Amino acid sequence: MAPYESDDSTTGATGTTGGEADDLRSGRRTAARYVVPVAVVGVAAATIGLVPALASSGDPDLPKITAQQLIDRIAQSDVEQLSGTVKITTDLGLPDLGGLENGLLSGATGSAGDGSSADPSARLTELASGTHTLRVATDGPDRQKLSLLESAAEYSVIHDGKDVWGYDSKSNEVYHSTADDGAAKDDSREEPVPATPKGLTEEALKSVDDTTSVTVDGTMQVAGRDAYKLLVKPKQSGSTVGTISVAVDAKTGLPLKFTLTPASGGAAVVDAGFTRISFAKPAASTFDFTPPKGAKVTEDGDHGQGLESGKSRGDGARGDKGAQGLEGFPGLSGLAGSEGPGGAKVIGEGWTSIAAFDSGSKSGLPTGSADGAAGPAGDLGGFLGSLGDKVTGKFGSGTVFSTRLVNALITDDGKVYVGAVTKGALVKAADADH
Known part of the structure; x- marks a missing residue:
């Protein structure tokens, strides 16, 4: 199936489309290891089955499509250039330990307690709870940036060619690693950052069998884009997963919003979606980074907990x-x-x-x-x-x-x-x- 082109008249984008960009996967195993995955659908969605169904009428009015065709469209989506804002809310129902839970999660993923505050393997554990705003940008497989916006501060992971940087503006600390060309060639299809709708969706659709019902459940709009709604439900009893809803861009096949609701009901466990998106080519300066004057710079391996140890x-x-x-x-x-x-x-x-x-x-x-x-x-x-x-x-x-x-x-x-x-x-x- 031919790639789906972005609709510039709708988005105001002028850039071309290619491989999915917001996944910030960097095309490198190295950059992917920086992100503590919050795709808390992994075990539950180890295998996904297909039950073809036609899209019901809705607003906007889009051509009918089967679940299989929509999943194919997701798989064939190849957006390479985009920028936008993603809002992600994670509610696992963890006990309030006064911030201790983030420390426990950080330790569980192997980050060093005395390491740099700019080490992404530790900082991005924050996405495991609460509501956060991410700013994302991508220009092909070698240039991505993800920024975690905080009150009066910002944390960013920047991949530009061989260099991968983590920067914490609050502490003025920098973490630096160099991507491995050999690993990049072997793992060019490495998993994306699961903090984005694309990454979360791919975690859920890794395998296919008959343990799941997958249907198209109407249409919707996300960030001003027309989208189909893909609905995923487990057939098995005993799972804590209720439903997974994915808003898929009608033009590009890019997942724009991902929502996982538990079987117990209530608020979503994970709700991640674009609030703004453009398929225009990001400015080259977006990916430029030079450690600020006076910043503490930690090179990968200084504490034995860098990207390679992430393996x-x-x-x-x-x-x-x-x-x-x-x-x-x-x-x-x-x-x-x-x-x-x-x-x-x-x-x-x-x-x-x-x-x-x-x-x-x-x-x-x-x-x-x-x-x-x-x-x-x-x-x-x-x-x-x-x-x-x-x-x-x-x-x-x-x-x-x-x-x-x-x-x-x-x-x-x-x-x-x-x-x-x-x-x-x-x-x-x-x-x-x-």
């Missing part, structure tokens, strides 16, 4: 169909196929996939000390236990930690079961595994 943190999950989406969960990167104690395996399939592994701790929850002694450090297990629910089964007993989407069971003998599934599904998996 061991996140890439282990790739290649396993049943759990390929684990890298989309904050703190779960690399669990599938990891080389940790006991390795990891996948129980179930599709929306009810569960990653199971042995933590190596025979005493269940971590105590915070090597010998499990009592005291300030040894009380960690008790603190963590207070945040979860005790459960029992054929496997013995354990603690379930719940969010609105992802749940985890840690048994008293150190086994861990994680998935976008209900508490009952975790207990059932643990029973079958013991």
Whole structure:
């Protein structure tokens, strides 16, 4: 199918279209590792099935299209130049720990506690909760920029050729890495930044089978663009995912908005969409970056936690169909196929996939000390236990930690079961595994 051209008369864009740009994937494994994925649909959407359906009438009035045709249009979308603003809201229902949850997520993804505040692998964990505004720009596979706008401050990741920069204006710190040409050639189709509608959608549509209903559910407008609404629902029981709605640009096939609603109802777990978009070629100066005077510059590898170390943190999950989406969960990167104690395996399939592994701790929850002694450090297990629910089964007993989407069971003998599934599904998996 031929690429879909952008409608300049509608958008005011003058640029040409090519490969999807807002994904900021940089065409490089290096740049992709900078972003802590918040595509919290990974495990649940490990496999997607198709149920063709015609688009219902709606506003705007667009030609009818089947779900298969719309998914093909997404796959063939090749926008290379764009700029715009994305608003993303993430509500996992995490307990209010006074900011501690961001620190825990940062630690779980492997960022160094004493590293640079400009290190993207740590800073972008902020996208795992709350509402944020992102400014994105792309000009082909070698030039992208993503900025996280904050009150009186801004954090940016800039990829320009071989250079990848992270800059925190608040602390005036800079993080720098050089892209690997060899890796770029091998991984030219590396996953995009899942903080954008494009990245989130691709996480959800990685595989196709009969565990899911996919239909076209009318039309809508997003950021002034006419779009089809793709609706994804799990057929399996036991999943915490309710529905996934994707607004797909009618002209380019570019996902403009992604919304994931939990099976429990209420507000969306993830809602990310463009509020402004242009397909014009961004100014070359957009991607220029020189460390400001007086800025502290940290080179990749200074703390052993740079982009290349990201490979061991996140890439282990790739290649396993049943759990390929684990890298989309904050703190779960690399669990599938990891080389940790006991390795990891996948129980179930599709929306009810569960990653199971042995933590190596025979005493269940971590105590915070090597010998499990009592005291300030040894009380960690008790603190963590207070945040979860005790459960029992054929496997013995354990603690379930719940969010609105992802749940985890840690048994008293150190086994861990994680998935976008209900508490009952975790207990059932643990029973079958013991």
